[in-house]
Amino acid sequence: MKILVPVKRVIDYNVKVRVKSDQSDVDLTNAKMAMNPFCEIAVEEAVRLKEKGIATEIVAVSIGPKACQEQIRNAMALGADRGIHVECETFPESLQVAKILARLVEQESPGLVIIGKQAIDSDNNQTGQMLAALTKMPQATFASAVEVEGDDSLKVTREIDGGLQTLKLSMPAVVSTDLRLNEPRYAKLPDIMKAKRKPLAVMSTDELGVDITPRVTTLKVTPPPARSAGVKVETVAELMAKLREEAKVIS
Amino acid sequence: MSILIYAEHDNKHLKSETHKLVTAATQLGDDIHILVAGLDCAAVAEQAATIAGVKRVMLADNPAYAHQLAENTADLVLDIAEGYTHILAAATTTGKNFMPRVAALLDVVQLSDIIGIESQDTFVRPIYAGNAIATVQSSDAVKVVTVRASAFDAAQEGDSVSVETLATVIENTQVTFESDEMTKSDRPELTAADIVISGGRGMKDGEHFAMLERIADQLGAAVGASRAAVDAGFVPNDMQVGQTGKIVAPQLYIAVGISGAIQHLAGMKDSKVIVAINKDPEAPIFQVADYGLVADLFDALPEIESALGS
Numbered sequence: 001m002k003i004l005v006p007v008k009r010v011i012d013y014n015v016k017v018r019v020k021s022d023q024s025d026v027d028l029t030n031a032k033m034a035m036n037p038f039c040e041i042a043v044e045e046a047v048r049l050k051e052k053g054i055a056t057e058i059v060a061v062s063i064g065p066k067a068c069q070e071q072i073r074n075a076m077a078l079g080a081d082r083g084i085h086v087e088c089e090t091f092p093e094s095l096q097v098a099k100i101l102a103r104l105v106e107q108e109s110p111g112l113v114i115i116g117k118q119a120i121d122s123d124n125n126q127t128g129q130m131l132a133a134l135t136k137m138p139q140a141t142f143a144s145a146v147e148v149e150g151d152d153s154l155k156v157t158r159e160i161d162g163g164l165q166t167l168k169l170s171m172p173a174v175v176s177t178d179l180r181l182n183e184p185r186y187a188k189l190p191d192i193m194k195a196k197r198k199p200l201a202v203m204s205t206d207e208l209g210v211d212i213t214p215r216v217t218t219l220k221v222t223p224p225p226a227r228s229a230g231v232k233v234e235t236v237a238e239l240m241a242k243l244r245e246e247a248k249v250i251s
Numbered sequence: 252m253s254i255l256i257y258a259e260h261d262n263k264h265l266k267s268e269t270h271k272l273v274t275a276a277t278q279l280g281d282d283i284h285i286l287v288a289g290l291d292c293a294a295v296a297e298q299a300a301t302i303a304g305v306k307r308v309m310l311a312d313n314p315a316y317a318h319q320l321a322e323n324t325a326d327l328v329l330d331i332a333e334g335y336t337h338i339l340a341a342a343t344t345t346g347k348n349f350m351p352r353v354a355a356l357l358d359v360v361q362l363s364d365i366i367g368i369e370s371q372d373t374f375v376r377p378i379y380a381g382n383a384i385a386t387v388q389s390s391d392a393v394k395v396v397t398v399r400a401s402a403f404d405a406a407q408e409g410d411s412v413s414v415e416t417l418a419t420v421i422e423n424t425q426v427t428f429e430s431d432e433m434t435k436s437d438r439p440e441l442t443a444a445d446i447v448i449s450g451g452r453g454m455k456d457g458e459h460f461a462m463l464e465r466i467a468d469q470l471g472a473a474v475g476a477s478r479a480a481v482d483a484g485f486v487p488n489d490m491q492v493g494q495t496g497k498i499v500a501p502q503l504y505i506a507v508g509i510s511g512a513i514q515h516l517a518g519m520k521d522s523k524v525i526v527a528i529n530k531d532p533e534a535p536i537f538q539v540a541d542y543g544l545v546a547d548l549f550d551a552l553p554e555i556e557s558a559l560g561s
């Protein structure tokens with residue numbers, strides 16, 4: 001079984017972004033970039049399925065500017081067998097990414113697509129669900145456990161607001177990863193070297209026939225309302241008094 | 252403008268998110284309809300029918316919708332979508348699960364987790380874990396939107412409208428429900444509570460969360476957690492507050508043994524009053540706290556408990 005893993009290049013999760021002074025966007029100049037953490041979890045899950053002998057090939061896909069090839073190489077260092085870079089000047093919208101991925105699914109016929117639940121830049125949480133709808137594959141989002149049963153069936157435990165839910169899906173299917181699915185490994189130096197020689201195909205959105213003209217216009221991007229530090233209290237008694245008398249949030 | 256709201260419920264009770272979505276919808280137009288899909292959930296539809304401003308309630312009551320599976324839910328919404336200019340659902344795990352499918356099948360974008368409405372096509376939403384706020388305009392004919400309920404006030408109750416029953420049954424056979432394991436608690440829900448008290452890695456283990464629970468019971472509060480506390484297995488996943496967990500905005504948020512990583516702040520920094528208890532005076536949580544107490548939580552919590560008891 002082949003597994004397709006879309007990986008997005010995003011700002012490193014440790015970096016606190018700033019808004020440009022002209023309010024046109026966030027300022028990513030010289031910001032440290034990395035693979036979206038949920039995509040790292042997706043790659044790790046695919047690699048584990050390969051180590052168990054369930055998956056035979058892992059294909060990592062990234063869509064966006066040339067620099068996205070770094071994240072594809074990173075996925076290959078972690079165990080992906082080959083990469084596909086769909087090159088475009090900017091990052092397309094989630095619906096467009098889903099359409100591009102749908103074309104790749106047609107070409108590659110994977111048994112599973114393991115995708116991050118959310119990109120930490122747009123915080124959209126859409127692409128996997130859209131891909132499933134467009135390709136008519138069943139979906140299991142926010143996965144915390146994935147169990148492949150035989151050739152064509154999958155059991156997925158999902159993290160939902162009230163607790164956990166377990167679904168059974170036929171394959172091919174789309175699974176989106178939540179934080180507790182696994183703990184991703186780090187790439188080892190020899191694997192990073194090896195990844196440089198793994199095959200990486202480059203395609204254009206035209207070739208795939210997907211229009212990436214934006215449908216959403218960003219009118220402005222502003223900093224969130226600032227929240228300033230308040231006071232330090234010395235004792236619990238003082239804290240309780242403040243909450244009762246000053247903030248009036250407890251009685 | 253005709254607006255369809257997908258009701259958030261557990262087959263028995265309508266959740267407060269739906270009241271908040273009605274408030275959001277009134278900013279878009281006055282032809283507001285609610286869809287209740289589930290199993291044995293007629294009571295939920297009756298509750299939806301009494302929200303002020305709602306013109307029409309539709310009920311799809313069938314085993315196919317019992318667990319809100321994304322495939323069936325999205326197809327049901329699509330079945331009735333024609334004529335609506337806006338389709339709204341709460342940005343809960345239910346809404347996040349099926350709404351992007353609705354958008355994709357209508358070939359429109361989805362606007363996720365909006366916190367403000369500027370006009371019929373322009374919405375405000377946080378990006379980058381809430382470190383930036385974007386105002387975005389969609390050129391699509393239908394706006395498919397998930398709403399951060401905590402950003403809107405709940406609509407009032409009003410006169411009851413009648414409930415129509417939908418006979419549509421759409422069932423996808425590629426996916427079936429196996430089981431669920433729901434967290435049981437008598438405390439208020441995290442996203443609905445006026446007071447939330449959350450514990451982090453500093454709580455050391457799951458047993459110590461009982462200290463927070465006792466205080467929560469005295470205050471009528473909900474109990475939340477940081478990712479680190481959930482990852483370490485102290486408490487269940489549905490207690491995680493943050494960028495990728497639940498977003499809360501209570502009157503009072505008490506963070507205990509939580510450092511204040513940006514991903515955690517993203518889920519609670521719109522709370523009215525924030526209290527932080529941490530033994531590290533440099534912990535970033537103090538930068539957003541209205542009241543900071545530098546103390547060992549194992550000393551402070553019992554003191555708070557007895558102060559509330561007296």
Ligand SMILES: Cc1cc2nc3c(=O)[nH]c(=O)nc-3n(C[C@H](O)[C@H](O)[C@H](O)COP(=O)(O)OP(=O)(O)OC[C@H]3O[C@@H](n4cnc5c(N)ncnc54)[C@H](O)[C@@H]3O)c2cc1C
Pocket residue numbers: 013037038120450451452453454476477478479480491492493494495496497507508509510511512513514515518528529530531534546547548549
């Ligand atoms: C993609 C991604 C998504 C994430 N999403 C979320 C999310 O939704 N929610 C979330 O919370 N995190 C999230 N995180 C994790 C986040 O980055 C932090 O790792 C996490 O919030 C840390 O949790 P913590 O504050 O409990 O633990 P720590 O950072 O370890 O802090 C523990 C704190 O407890 C204090 N402490 C210890 N002992 C005591 C004591 N006896 N008395 C008083 N204080 C004490 C310490 O001083 C310290 O400040 C996410 C991370 C990533 C990469």
Ligand SMILES: Nc1ncnc2c1ncn2[C@@H]1O[C@H](COP(=O)(O)O)[C@@H](O)[C@H]1O
Pocket residue numbers: 006007008009036038039061062063064091092094097115116117118119120122123124125126127128
């Ligand atoms: N430009 C992209 N390239 C590759 N994968 C992407 C891209 N955009 C989104 N994805 C995938 O879709 C997931 C969810 O993204 P989103 O729906 O935008 O929050 C990410 O974790 C990625 O796995």
